[in-house]
Amino acid sequence: MAGSLQSASRLAGELRLDCDVVVVGSGAGGAVIATTLAEAGYDVVVLEEGPHVPNTGAMRPSESIRHTWRDGAVTLAVGLGDSPSINVTAGRCLGGSSTLTGGVCFRIPDHVLDGWVKEGLTDLTPEKMDPWFTEVERDVHVEEVPANMRSRGTELFGEGFSKIAAPLKPMRRNTRGCHGCGRCNFGCAHKAKLSVDIAYLPRALAAGARLYTGCLVGKVEFSGTRATGVSGRILDFDTQRPSRPFSVRAKRVVLAAGAMFNPLILAKSGFKNPVLGKHLSLHPSFRVIARFDEPVRGWEGAMQSAYGDFYEKTDGMLFNSVSVPTGVLAATMPGFGTAHGKLRNQLDHLAIFGGMLHDDATGTVRPGLGREPIMTYRSSPRDRARIPVLLRRMASFWFEAGAKEIFLPVFGVPGQTADSLKNFPLEEVHGRQMECSSQHPLGTCQMGVDPQRSVVDDHGRVWGTQGLYLGCGSVMPSSLGVNPQLAIMTMARRTAGLMVGEGR
Amino acid sequence: MQAELQPSNIGPPGREHLGLLPPPSPQDDVANRKLVLPPPRVRRAVRAVAEALFDDETPPDPARLDWAADDFLRFMVTATGRAHLILRASLFALTWLTPLFVFTPLPFAWLPVKRRVLALERMEHSPLGPAALAVKAMLCMIWFEHPDTQTETRTVPACKEVA
Numbered sequence: 045m046a047g048s049l050q051s052a053s054r055l056a057g058e059l060r061l062d063c064d065v066v067v068v069g070s071g072a073g074g075a076v077i078a079t080t081l082a083e084a085g086y087d088v089v090v091l092e093e094g095p096h097v098p099n100t101g102a103m104r105p106s107e108s109i110r111h112t113w114r115d116g117a118v119t120l121a122v123g124l125g126d127s128p129s130i131n132v133t134a135g136r137c138l139g140g141s142s143t144l145t146g147g148v149c150f151r152i153p154d155h156v157l158d159g160w161v162k163e164g165l166t167d168l169t170p171e172k173m174d175p176w177f178t179e180v181e182r183d184v185h186v187e188e189v190p191a192n193m194r195s196r197g198t199e200l201f202g203e204g205f206s207k208i209a210a211p212l213k214p215m216r217r218n219t220r221g222c223h224g225c226g227r228c229n230f231g232c233a234h235k236a237k238l239s240v241d242i243a244y245l246p247r248a249l250a251a252g253a254r255l256y257t258g259c260l261v262g263k264v265e266f267s268g269t270r271a272t273g274v275s276g277r278i279l280d281f282d283t284q285r286p287s288r289p290f291s292v293r294a295k296r297v298v299l300a301a302g303a304m305f306n307p308l309i310l311a312k313s314g315f316k317n318p319v320l321g322k323h324l325s326l327h328p329s330f331r332v333i334a335r336f337d338e339p340v341r342g343w344e345g346a347m348q349s350a351y352g353d354f355y356e357k358t359d360g361m362l363f364n365s366v367s368v369p370t371g372v373l374a375a376t377m378p379g380f381g382t383a384h385g386k387l388r389n390q391l392d393h394l395a396i397f398g399g400m401l402h403d404d405a406t407g408t409v410r411p412g413l414g415r416e417p418i419m420t421y422r423s424s425p426r427d428r429a430r431i432p433v434l435l436r437r438m439a440s441f442w443f444e445a446g447a448k449e450i451f452l453p454v455f456g457v458p459g460q461t462a463d464s465l466k467n468f469p470l471e472e473v474h475g476r477q478m479e480c481s482s483q484h485p486l487g488t489c490q491m492g493v494d495p496q497r498s499v500v501d502d503h504g505r506v507w508g509t510q511g512l513y514l515g516c517g518s519v520m521p522s523s524l525g526v527n528p529q530l531a532i533m534t535m536a537r538r539t540a541g542l543m544v545g546e547g548r
Numbered sequence: 549m550q551a552e553l554q555p556s557n558i559g560p561p562g563r564e565h566l567g568l569l570p571p572p573s574p575q576d577d578v579a580n581r582k583l584v585l586p587p588p589r590v591r592r593a594v595r596a597v598a599e600a601l602f603d604d605e606t607p608p609d610p611a612r613l614d615w616a617a618d619d620f621l622r623f624m625v626t627a628t629g630r631a632h633l634i635l636r637a638s639l640f641a642l643t644w645l646t647p648l649f650v651f652t653p654l655p656f657a658w659l660p661v662k663r664r665v666l667a668l669e670r671m672e673h674s675p676l677g678p679a680a681l682a683v684k685a686m687l688c689m690i691w692f693e694h695p696d697t698q699t700e701t702r703t704v705p706a707c708k709e710v711a
Contacts, residue, residue: 049569051576096572104693106623106686111578116627118634118682129678136628138569185560193708220560224708235558235568242559246566281575282582284628345708370703371692375685378672381665385604391692392702416629455677476678 047082047253049096049138052290053281059290063089063254064548066274066294068261068309071140072529073516073536074300075240075248076180080540082251086548089292090248091259093279093301094137098241100231105369108230112137113144119304121326121407121419121482126428128478130326130421132485134302138257139241141302142529144229145483146348146366147217147237149186150526151177152534155357160521164493165502168521176538180530184218184243193224195345197395198365200336204441205352205363212350215365218243218529226343226367240533260286260415263313264297264512271297271512286415296511296543299518300536303485304417306518307409310489310499310506317499317507323490324407325523326421326482329400330431331366332438333376334447335459340395343367356525360402361434363441364527368396376479378456387459394451395442399434402525403427409488419485423475431478432470439465453479484528489518503546504539515539583625590636593643594620596657598687600664607661612694619690620683634682641679646671 052059067078070092082088100108109117114136123129135141154170161169191214194202202212218238228237235242249255262276273293277286299306307321345367352363370391377387407421423431439450439460449459452470455477460468492498495507500519506512515536517528524531558568574580585591595617602608624635643656649670650663659667671680691697698704 051572054576095578096569096576097578098569098571106619106689106693109689110623110626110631113627115629116623116631116635118627118631119629183560195708225705226707227705238560241569243563246559246569247563249569250566339702341706343703344706369689369692370698370701371689372685374692375681375688380601380668380672380684381603381662382605383669384601388604389701414630455681456672476675479681 047249047251047255049249049255050257051096051281052256052258052278053287058288059256059278061089061254061292063087063292063294065089065296065298066091066292067298067300068274069140069300069302069516070138070240070245070255071135071300071302071516072142072240072532074298075139075142075244076533076536077298077300077515077540078253079244079248079251080537081543082248082253084544088248088253089294090253090255091261091274091292092138092255092257093260094135094257096138096257100143101233101235103231105227105230105371115416121324121421123475124420124422126475127421127423128328128475128480130328131481132326132419133481133483134304134485138255139239139245142239143231143241145239145527145529146228147219148348148364148527149181149184149216149218149530152524152531153356153526156522156524163521165491165521167502173534176534176541177530180533180537184238184533185220186216186218186530187220188214188216189346189349190214193222193346194349194365195226195342195367196340197342197367197397198345198350200334200340200395200445201365201397201441202350204443204445207444208441209352209354212352212365215349215351217348222346224345226345226347227369228347230369259290261301261309263309264299265291266313266509269508270510273297295548296513298513298515300514300516302516303488303518304409304419306514306516307488308411308417311411315506315509319490319497320499321409321488323405323487324409324419324421324485325403325405325487325520326407327400327484327523327525328403328423328427328480329398329482330435330453330480331376331396331398332435332442332453333373333394333396333451334442335390335393335449336395336447337393339392341392342395343370355437356402359430359433360525361430361437362400362402362525363438364398364400366396366398376451376453378458397438399438401427401430401434403523405487405523428475435470436465455479484517486517486520486524486528487522489514491519491521503542513539513543581626583622585621585625590639591617591621592657593639594683596664597642597683598691600661600668601684601687602691603661603665609696612696615694616687616690620686623686623690635686638679638682641676642683645676649674
């Protein structure tokens with residue numbers, strides 16, 4: 045029996061549902077869990093806060109952002125002390141953040157899994173995780189990006205990176221039929237990116253799952269320590285403000301609302317834990333832009349096609365190809381008026397690359413005044429010291445490839461030549477002057493073996509409760525150092541498999 | 549609405565028969581949301597910043613400025629969460645604090661364009677620089693989505709190849 049997909053705001057009266065399992069969130073974690081359980085015969089309800097927006101591929105980037113990105117892309121983790129504030133992007137639509145990734149799929153590196161095993165999570169060895177990864181990679185069609193899909197900007201960065209470090213490696217992504225239009229995170233016009241709204245949710249629907257958009261879950265309902273469902277408010281479609289209440293009774297509850305919202309829902313539900321909302325990992329990311337004499341037209345090619353992990357194991361630095369809309373490139377250029385205009389007119393000569401830190405997970409998520417969380421981030425001394433090292437390395441790769449000048453992610457600073465950069469006091473720039481972004485909020489409800497130092501056990505079950513599971517990036521036991529989409533889907537698939545194994 | 553799964557060649561291999569999720573009905577299409585736009589003074593502030601930001605050897609096309617200001621407002625009222633608040637706060641700072649960087653205690657929009665540019669550049673180099681970023685970023689993004697801008701700056705979007 046086919047399921048249903050409905051906007052809750054259109055339903056008359058109060059929404060009250062009963063089911064076997066309610067899944068909160070339809071992103072990389074929630075969609076995988078809902079699909080697995082529905083196909084195993086469970087009666088599944090999926091609640092998504094955002095709308096169903098399947099046509100982002102036909103939208104302008106700024107239209108896609110306003111309709112499907114949380115907070116219109118201005119979510120901020122406030123930097124404390126000398127730490128940069130970090131712009132955190134996340135999805136708010138059916139399919140969640142998987143709809144706005146570049147499609148990058150990394151397995152969790154073996155050395156990260158080994159670290160988790162040392163902490164007691166002995167079922168998370170590379171060997172035991174391999175079947176889960178293999179299944180998810182098949183489900184979302186992970187494939188290598190061919191070299192001819194690299195943008196000219198990526199080729200140039202690769203030339204510099206090869207001379208100093210090693211050749212770039214081809215990225216693996218969940219795509220099929222990519223045309224290299226460089227706009228994966230704003231919606232694919234060809235539906236070539238197999239985000240979970242394409243790869244998983246149609247399966248869930250075919251297996252009978254009921255999907256509701258516009259449902260803002262407030263808290264988990266309990267009977268004693270057993271989770272019995274969730275309750276919240278339906279959002280008005282036009283204003284997106286909470287309106288009528290809804291409630292879902294379920295035998296089991298899965299929270300897959302992400303690292304920003306899972307801790308809020310748990311806290312509002314009365315759950316107490318010393319590490320709830322702590323250990324937020326963000327993979328702080330920095331871009332360095334380079335200007336070349338030759339036209340680059342960096343937007344022509346796969347948005348993310350290659351990466352360099354030469355420094356990942358030793359220094360925790362990963363370099364990822366990326367392209368951004370020309371308007372965003374223009375916004376990063378210093379100045380206004382004529383000064384800005386000179387740079388605006390050279391956008392087709394600019395190339396961009398990203399550098400990401402494998403961070404020490406030093407952020408925190410707390411409830412805010414409204415429904416959005418307050419995120420703070422204080423870089424560890426080790427992370428803070430690596431920022432200028434990362435930026436100087438990226439600059440050196442660009443200059444090695446023939447760049448005439450580079451633009452650092454420091455507000456208001458003009459372009460730097462190879463010579464002027466030597467004298468630029470990058471190590472003394474205050475964190476608040478730095479432009480930093482993150483697409484990977486993780487780890488605020490960590491998995492572990494000690495109920496005092498973690499929020500869920502190795503099955504994803506919330507300590508001290510029955511029938512309550514977490515299944516998204518919030519459970520990561522540490523920072524990953526790589527893009528987490530595949531890791532989130534795989535950990536969720538594993539949790540769903542264990543739930544099925546536990547029986548009804 | 550009962551889901552109707554349509555046949556398609558889209559999706560993972562072996563699952564093409566499932567097709568895509570059914571599209572929303574017109575009343576559930578986000579493009580049809582009823583928006584309540586802010587008062588005209590906010591539009592004047594946005595347009596004044598855009599006029600300074602995109603001032604060049606020739607002044608920017610007034611019609612394109614109008615389009616950008618209107619679309620900025622649509623963005624502001626559509627985006628959820630704190631976006632509206634942050635953009636309004638950023639506009640407030642630009643309107644009332646930026647003129648102080650050129651020692652002129654007048655609303656930003658009242659300043660001549662060249663004076664606005666100077667004030668914005670000084671603000672960008674100050675600790676208040678990030679306050680201007682949200683508005684600058686969104687205006688730039690919208691501006692470069694205009695087909696005429698893309699033609700003029702040789703930035704018309706294009707794909708690498710046909711798969």
